[in-house]
Amino acid sequence: TILDNGSFTWKAPSNIALVKYWGKREPQLPENPSISFTLDACHTETTLEFKKREKSAEISKLESDATFAQSLTQKEFKIDIFLDGENKPEFRKKIVVFLMRIGKLVPFISDYDFVIRTHNSFPHSSGIASSASGMSALALCIMSMEKALNPDISDEMFYKKASFLARLGSGSAARSIEGPLVVWGKHNAIKNSSDLFGVKFTGDLHDKFKNYHDTILLVDKGEKQVSSTVGHNLMNNHPFAQQRFEQANENIIKISEALKTGNLKTFISIVESEALTLHSMMMTSHPYFILMKPNTLEIINRIWAFREETNTNICFTLDAGANVHVLFPDEEKETCNLFIMNELIQFCQNNHYICDKVGFGANQI
Ligand code: PMV
Numbered sequence: 551t552i553l554d555n556g557s558f559t560w561k562a563p564s565n566i567a568l569v570k571y572w573g574k575r576e577p578q579l580p581e582n583p584s585i586s587f588t589l590d591a592c593h594t595e596t597t598l599e600f601k602k603r604e605k606s607a608e609i610s611k612l613e614s615d616a617t618f619a620q621s622l623t624q625k626e627f628k629i630d631i632f633l634d635g636e637n638k639p640e641f642r643k644k645i646v647v648f649l650m651r652i653g654k655l656v657p658f659i660s661d662y663d664f665v666i667r668t669h670n671s672f673p674h675s676s677g678i679a680s681s682a683s684g685m686s687a688l689a690l691c692i693m694s695m696e697k698a699l700n701p702d703i704s705d706e707m708f709y710k711k712a713s714f715l716a717r718l719g720s721g722s723a724a725r726s727i728e729g730p731l732v733v734w735g736k737h738n739a740i741k742n743s744s745d746l747f748g749v750k751f752t753g754d755l756h757d758k759f760k761n762y763h764d765t766i767l768l769v770d771k772g773e774k775q776v777s778s779t780v781g782h783n784l785m786n787n788h789p790f791a792q793q794r795f796e797q798a799n800e801n802i803i804k805i806s807e808a809l810k811t812g813n814l815k816t817f818i819s820i821v822e823s824e825a826l827t828l829h830s831m832m833m834t835s836h837p838y839f840i841l842m843k844p845n846t847l848e849i850i851n852r853i854w855a856f857r858e859e860t861n862t863n864i865c866f867t868l869d870a871g872a873n874v875h876v877l878f879p880d881e882e883k884e885t886c887n888l889f890i891m892n893e894l895i896q897f898c899q900n901n902h903y904i905c906d907k908v909g910f911g912a913n914q915i
Pocket residue numbers: 566567569570571572584679681720721722723778779869870
């Protein structure tokens with residue numbers, strides 16, 4: 551098959567880790583396994599337009615003995631990136647680095663010029679990272695090119711390789727291909743798990759976790775204080791790193807059990823502890839950071855008080871920032887939504903929040 555020009559569009563979700571990935575080694579491999587809920591409302595939609603390059607004799611000659619990286623740095627290799635219709639040359643470098651990293655796995659990409667058109671369902675400056683959904687959407691578009699060139703590729707291989715490619719763009723993006731729960735990182739108790747790509751959590755998920763809600767409270771929409779690259783590097787030579795990696799391995803076993811048996815108490819204690827541990831790692835590294843804001847703590851304290859008072863199963867988790875993800879089961883949505891609206895929204899920047907829930911993975915459009 552000759553793929554001269556055309557386009558593919560994929561919509562890929564964001565995800566929220568329950569057991570956190572924090573600490574990595576080259577090439578973008580996790581120091582510990584992590585597990586996440588795939589989200590539904592928060593997503594990126596990306597169209598990859600491709601056009602086979604007319605090669606000048608000069609370039610053909612160059613490519614015959616040049617490495618992939620060299621051909622990428624040629625002026626002839628064109629990538630234009632549009633976010634919500636606006637040209638974003640500042641994103642180009644990140645994308646070129648990504649394409650160079652995956653070049654050996656999908657060598658055909660060096661023959662094409664690209665236009666990438668992307669849109670996030672959540673506001674750009676919301677403090678919600680778009681790297682997981684963005685990188686997985688792009689990886690899936692590239693896999694659609696591969697599938698067009700090699701129709702024999704199985705669905706299983708298609709998604710595995712998409713996750714593999716996405717991982718090389720942003721580690722947590724490996725968990726943004728499928729749903730409702732994805733494990734990334736080798737763990738003996740999780741069948742087929744790998745450091746190289748995410749796998750669907752295969753145990754029978756208890757009914758209590760179906761349609762689980764995640765209301766994201768946007769406490770601080772500012773630029774991230776610590777980029778995740780800097781953050782992961784803080785785990786090198788961190789005094790508590792080894793204990794942390796061991797703890798994450800244990801928590802994967804405990805949470806897997808809770809997800810199967812529907813033990814919400816265990817689920818909550820692991821999820822909240824993981825969030826606070828992630829932040830503790832940042833507070834105890836050098837340099838050290840406090841990424842929570844006073845309103846983050848207000849929200850956490852109110853969630854604890856409400857849970858105690860009402861015996862509901864509302865709980866929180868955090869990403870590497872001040873925003874709070876409020877998690878609760880579908881059967882408690884009326885009570886929890888009322889509480890969130892009446893008591894928690896006041897702590898959000900401009901009262902801004904996003905109602906999301908567990909989703910089922912990416913879709914081709
Ligand atoms: O995918 P990265 O490199 O942006 O790392 C993300 C790490 C956390 O979001 C803080 C935790 C996680 O497991 O998603």
